Structure formats: structure tokens, C-alpha cells
Amino acid sequence: xxxxxxxxxxxxxxxxxxxxxxxxxxxxxxxxxxxxxxxxxxxxxxxxxxxxxxxxxxxxxxxxxxxxxxxxxxxxxxxxxxxxxxxxxxxxxxxxxxxxxxxxxxxxxxxxxxxxxxxxxxxxxxxxxxxxxxxxxxxxxxxxxxxxxxxxxxxxxxxxxxxxxxxxxxxxxxxxxxxxxxxxxxxxxxxxxxxxxxxxxxxxxxxxxxxxxxxxxxxxxxxxxxxxxxxxxxxxxxxxxxxxxxxxxxxxxxxxxxxx
Amino acid sequence: xxxxxxxxxxxxxxxxxxxxxxxxxxxxxxxxxxxxxxxxxxxxxxxxxxxxxxxxxxxxxxxxxxxxxxxxxxxxxxxxxxxxxxxxxxxxxxxxxxxxxxxxxxxxxxxxxxxxxxxxxxxxxxxxxxxxxxxxxxxxxxxxxxxxxxxxxxxxxxxxxxxxxxxxxxxxxxxxxxxxxxxxxxxxxxxx
Amino acid sequence: xxxxxxxxxxxxxxxxxxxxxxxxxxxxxxxxxxxxxxxxxxxxxxxxxxxxxxxxxxxxxxxxxxxxxxxxxxxxxxxxxxxxxxxxxxxxxxxxxxxxx
Numbered sequence: 001x002x003x004x005x006x007x008x009x010x011x012x013x014x015x016x017x018x019x020x021x022x023x024x025x026x027x028x029x030x031x032x033x034x035x036x037x038x039x040x041x042x043x044x045x046x047x048x049x050x051x052x053x054x055x056x057x058x059x060x061x062x063x064x065x066x067x068x069x070x071x072x073x074x075x076x077x078x079x080x081x082x083x084x085x086x087x088x089x090x091x092x093x094x095x096x097x098x099x100x101x102x103x104x105x106x107x108x109x110x111x112x113x114x115x116x117x118x119x120x121x122x123x124x125x126x127x128x129x130x131x132x133x134x135x136x137x138x139x140x141x142x143x144x145x146x147x148x149x150x151x152x153x154x155x156x157x158x159x160x161x162x163x164x165x166x167x168x169x170x171x172x173x174x175x176x177x178x179x180x181x182x183x184x185x186x187x188x189x190x191x192x193x194x195x196x197x198x199x200x201x202x203x204x205x206x207x208x209x210x211x212x213x214x215x216x217x218x219x220x221x222x223x224x225x226x227x228x229x230x231x232x233x234x235x236x237x238x239x240x241x242x243x244x245x246x247x248x249x250x251x252x253x254x255x256x257x258x259x260x
Numbered sequence: 261x262x263x264x265x266x267x268x269x270x271x272x273x274x275x276x277x278x279x280x281x282x283x284x285x286x287x288x289x290x291x292x293x294x295x296x297x298x299x300x301x302x303x304x305x306x307x308x309x310x311x312x313x314x315x316x317x318x319x320x321x322x323x324x325x326x327x328x329x330x331x332x333x334x335x336x337x338x339x340x341x342x343x344x345x346x347x348x349x350x351x352x353x354x355x356x357x358x359x360x361x362x363x364x365x366x367x368x369x370x371x372x373x374x375x376x377x378x379x380x381x382x383x384x385x386x387x388x389x390x391x392x393x394x395x396x397x398x399x400x401x402x403x404x405x406x407x408x409x410x411x412x413x414x415x416x417x418x419x420x421x422x423x424x425x426x427x428x429x430x431x432x433x434x435x436x437x438x439x440x441x442x443x444x445x446x447x448x449x450x451x452x
Numbered sequence: 453x454x455x456x457x458x459x460x461x462x463x464x465x466x467x468x469x470x471x472x473x474x475x476x477x478x479x480x481x482x483x484x485x486x487x488x489x490x491x492x493x494x495x496x497x498x499x500x501x502x503x504x505x506x507x508x509x510x511x512x513x514x515x516x517x518x519x520x521x522x523x524x525x526x527x528x529x530x531x532x533x534x535x536x537x538x539x540x541x542x543x544x545x546x547x548x549x550x551x552x553x
Contacts (some may be wrong), residue, residue, distance in 0.1 A: 027412045034357060067544070070540050070544070073536075073540075074540075077536060079311075079534070080533075081533045084529060084530075084533065088327070088526070088530075092412075092414060092417045093411075093412030093413060093414055093417055093418075094412065094413050094414060095413075095414065095523055095526060096323035096324045096327055096414065096416070096419075096523050096526055096527070097324065097327055097414075097417075097526065098324070098414070098416070098417045098420065100332075101324075101327040101328055101331045101332075101530075104332050104336055105331055105335075105533070105534075106332040106529065107336065108331070108335050108336065108339075108534060108537055109335075109531070111335075111339055111537060111541070112536075112537050112540070115537075115540050115541055115544055116540070123452045126452055127452060128450040128451050128452040130452075131451040131452050132450075132451060135436055135439055135451075136436070138432070138436075139432060139433060139436050142429055142432050143429065146425070146429060148428075156425070156426055156429075157422070157425035157426065157429070159410075159422065165412055168409065168410045168411055168422065169410060169411035169412055171422075172410060172412060172417070172421040172422050175425065175428075176417065176421055179432060180421075180428070180432055182412075183432050183435050183436055184435060184437070185335070185437060187435050187438065187439035188336055189451070189452070190417065190439045190442070190443075190451035190452070191340060191438075191439060191442055192339070192340065192442065193344065193451055193452045194442050194446050194448060194451060195340055195343040195347075195447065196343050196346075197345050197446070198347045198446070256377075264458050276476055277471075277472070277475040278475045278478055278511075278515075281478035281479055281481075282478055284476065285478060285482055285485060286481065287480055288482070288485060288489075289485060292485075292489050294491075300494065300497075301489070301491065301494075301497060304488060304494075304497045304498070304542060305485075305488055305489060306498075307501055307538055308485060308488055308501055308504050311501075311504055311505055311508050311531070311535075312481070312509075314527065315478075315508050315511060315512060318512055318515065318524055318527050319515065321521070321523070323521075323523050323526065323527055326527050327524055327526070327530055330527060330530045330531055330534060331530055334505075334531075334534055334535075334538065335534035335537055335538065338538055338541065338542075339537065339538070339541050341471055342541055342545045345545070346545060351514075357547065370465070401486075415521065422551075444465060
């Protein structure tokens with residue numbers, strides 16, 4: 001995330017968080033132009049600043065392009081989508097739905113955030129441990145509820161034996177919520193991040209040819225695979241890895257943007 | 261919920277216009293998905309196919325299936341396919357559609373004809389005498405006893421989580437196994 | 453029993469009109485499909501699928517009213533939410549063919 005083309009001098013900007021903190025660092029020059037053109041309040045200017053950059057070819061050559069429209073909309077929409085996913089999951093007993101559908105919708109919230117704020121940033125925000133805990137923990141919870149009834153002398157998932165009030169209803173809800181919803185959302189998030197990274201041949205270079213038809217595509221791929229290799233300490237590592245393979249290409253890409 | 265009383269016949273007669281339009285929509289999208297030369301176009305049209313299919317399921321009072329189709333097929337699958345496409349190169353095509361492989365089309369046509377011949381034997385939509393409704397041991401039991409047995413109103417969920425809970429456990433493990441298989445195929449050790 | 457069953461004209465109820473209107477919207481969806489298939493640019497397809505999704509939300513809402521099935525609205529909501537997701541995914545994908553995702 002930290003070392004895309006176009007931000008060549010600003011390689012040390014650390015933006016692993018979901019904020020757009022590096023916007024002004026990235027786009028200093030044009031921000032000045034806009035600021036002189038229309039002197040407005042700082043808060044209002046933040047929105048006006050990015051507009052010219054979206055049309056800049058240089059910005060389009062970076063692996064992740066911020067879109068103010070998408071980011072603002074996702075900020076508003078995603079809490080509602082997440083709540084709706086929870087509703088579908090928890091209310092599966094009284095209306096259509098259940099853990100499978102609700103889990104898919106909750107995973108879709110993560111997709112939404114990833115598309116708006118960058119897949120790599122979302123990957124670092126949502127640690128691998130969380131994804132694995134959802135997927136494996138869900139399976140273990142499902143199996144645990146089933147095996148608990150066997151330990152109590154019944155059959156697999158014989159809910160009547162659970163020592164809780166309304167054992168059948170709440171046992172089923174437990175299976176749907178703790179089991180199926182967690183498994184589905186965890187696995188879908190995992191598949192999303194896996195496919196976003198691509199195929200790893202073992203030498204840290206993901207096979208990514210996306211955008212070969214445009215110039216500036218090759219060095220971007222180099223950067224992205226370096227990011228993918230060490231998602232954990234991308235801040236330092238990716239810069240080094242990017243230099244090894246695409247350091248020269250880096251400079252050319254920046255030139256490209258400048259010339260156009 | 262889905263175990264509601266069968267549709268009265270007049271309703272079935274009234275709704276055929278929507279039904280027919282939806283069928284045309286679904287069939288056209290399916291054919292275009294199969295024949296589109298550009299993969300991205302195929303993915304987009306496949307998303308439209310899922311939209312139509314889910315509307316059809318909704319129409320036939322299968323809201324749980326429609327929800328799954330909408331959430332998984334229209335939402336998640338399209339995005340996963342797009343992510344995969346982002347890793348591929350694009351070949352610019354002058355032609356929009358594949359040329360039809362006529363022997364393959366013939367085989368598909370034969371299969372289609374065979375399925376058409378079976379259709380008259382299938383009970384009509386909402387037919388109260390259809391075996392799936394009139395079966396007192398399975399469907400009838402679920403509809404009659406779901407609430408008394410489990411305390412939930414959605415018979416589909418009761419079947420999934422209680423009556424056929426072990427099957428669902430197998431499905432859940434399959435989903436987990438799919439995630440692990442993706443890890444193995446992509447030579448990765450962590451999801452995120 | 454409700455406003456859906458009220459007779460409007462010549463024996464046709466509000467529900468009948470809602471059903472007819474949803475059939476019309478499905479026909480509109482076919483027109484949208486032409487744009488999604490024909491292209492010529494990806495932006496056309498993105499917009500076409502987005503309009504298709506919105507169209508489906510309207511169809512489902514009207515069907516839910518006409519057939520007195522309030523649970524259809526749940527599905528319409530899922531549509532609306534995931535249609536938004538599809539739209540931003542495809543539109544971001546069309547820039548540099550996924551290079552900016």
C-alpha cells in the first residue's frame with residue numbers, strides 16, 4: 001500500500017489504516033492549484049481537492065485508486081448492510097433466511113469495504129487470524145453443539161438434551177449463528193483475499209498479468225506481488241522487494257505520469 | 261414460511277405474463293453467457309441471469325432459495341469471478357459472440373428435447389395433489405409439526421438445522437474444505 | 453381485506469394492476485438486457501446491469517404487494533444492497549481491467 005507509483009518521493013508514508021491520510025502527501029501539487037483557485041473552508045476543500053486527481057492518468061496507474069464517491073457511499077451503506085446480514089442470520093427462524101444467506105451478506109460488507117478502501121489495506125485491517133477463527137471456529141462450534149448432545153447421551157444434534165431453556169429453538173439458532181454464518185462468512189472472505197492475491201509460485205512473485213495491454217502495468221504487478229508476499233510487514237518489506245524487481249520501472253512509471 | 265398452503269389456481273392463471281417474461285429473460289441471459297466471446301461481458305450477463313433467476317424463485321414462493329441465489333450467485337460469485345479476471349490478460353475481440361459448435365449444440369438440443377418430453381409428467385405449479393405436497397411422511401410431517409417440534413416458523417430452517425442437521429454439518433465442512441482447497445491450489449498458507 | 457383487493461375498474465383490483473405493472477417492468481428488463489449484451493463499452497454494461505438490479509427491486513416490491521407476501525421485501529433489500537456492491541465492483545474493474553482494485 002505504501003509505495004505505489006506516483007508517490008515516489010513519499011515512499012515512507014504509512015497508510016495501513018483505512019483513512020485517507022496520505023491524500024495530501026500524494027497529491028500536493030494539484031492541491032495547491034485548487035486551493036488558490038477557490039479558497040474555501042478546510043473541510044470542504046478536502047472534497048474538492050481530490051476531484052482533479054481522479055482524472056489524472058498517473059493516479060489511474062496506481063494499484064488502488066481512491067474514489068470519493070465510493071468511499072463516502074460505502075461509509076454510509078456498510079453499517080446497514082452489516083445490520084441486515086445480522087438480521088437475516090438471527091431472524092432466520094421467523095422469516096426467510098438463515099446462517100448461509102446472512103453470512104454471505106456479512107462477507108459482502110467486507111468486499112464492499114475492500115473495494116472502497118483498497119484490498120491490501122482491508123487485508124491488513126482484517127487479520128488472517130480473524131478469517132481463520134471465523135471459518136474454523138464456526139466448524140468447531142457446529143461440531144461442538146452436535147457432539148455435546150452425544151456426550152449427554154443422545155444422538156448428534158439432538159437438541160432436546162441441551163441444558164438451556166427452549167433447547168431446540170436456541171440450539172438451532174446457535175448452529176445457524178455460531179456455526180453456519182461464521183463458516184460461510186469466513187470462507188468467503190478468505191476466498192476473496194486469496195483470489196485478490198493470485199497464484200503464488202513460491203518465490204514470492206504472484207502470477208498477475210492484469211493490465212498488460214496498458215503501459216505501466218508491469219511494474220504495478222511487481223509491486224503488488226511484493227505486497228502479497230509479506231502482507232504483515234509490507235511497509236518496509238514491499239519497498240525493498242519492489243526495488244529489487246521494479247526499481248527502475250518505478251522511475252519510468254513516474255515519468256510516464258508526469259509526461260502525460 | 262415456504263411451507264404455506266398451496267397457491268389457489270386463479271392466482272397461477274393470472275401471473276403467467278410475468279412468468280413468461282422472466283423465462284424469456286433467464287433463457288436469453290443463459291444463452292448469451294454461454295456464447296459471449298468477452299469473458300467480462302459473460303460475467304456481467306451472468307450476474308443479470310442470477311437476478312432473473314432469483315426473481316423467478318421469489319415468484320414461485322421459494323424465498324430462501326431466492327435469497328441464496330441473490331446473495332451468493334449475484335453478489336459473491338460475480339465479485340470472485342471479477343477478481344479472477346483481474347489476474348488475466350484481455351484479448352480484444354472484434355466479434356461479440358463465439359461461433360456455435362454445431363455438434364455440441366445438437367447434443368444440447370437432444371437433451372433439451374428429452375427434458376421437454378418429461379415436462380408434461382411434472383405436476384403443475386401449486387398442484388395440491390403433487391407428490392411433494394401430498395406426502396404425509398416427509399413434507400406433510402414437516403409442515404404440520406415444525407413449530408411444535410422446534411419452535412421456529414421457518415420450516416426450511418428447521419429442516420436444515422434440526423431434521424437434517426447432520427447433512428448440514430457435512431455441507432458446512434465442505435465449505436470449510438473448499439476454503440482450504442483454495443489455499444492449497446494457490447500455494448498460500450494464510451487467507452489474508 | 454386490504455387496499456390490494458380493492459376493485460378499481462371493470463372488476464380489476466389494485467393487485468391486478470400491480471401484477472400487470474411488474475410484467476411491464478420485466479419487459480423493460482429485457483430492453484436493459486439488450487444494452488447489457490450489446491455493449492458496446494463496458495460502461496454501458498455496468499449501467500445496464502445496475503438498472504436491471506434496480507428494476508428487479510421494483511418488480512419484487514410490487515409482487516410482494518400484489519401477492520400479499522411481505523417477505524418478498526427482504527429479498528428486494530438483498531438485491532438493492534448487493535446490486536450496489538456489484539456496481540462498484542464492476543465499475544472499479546473496468547478501469548485498467550482490475551488494475552486499480
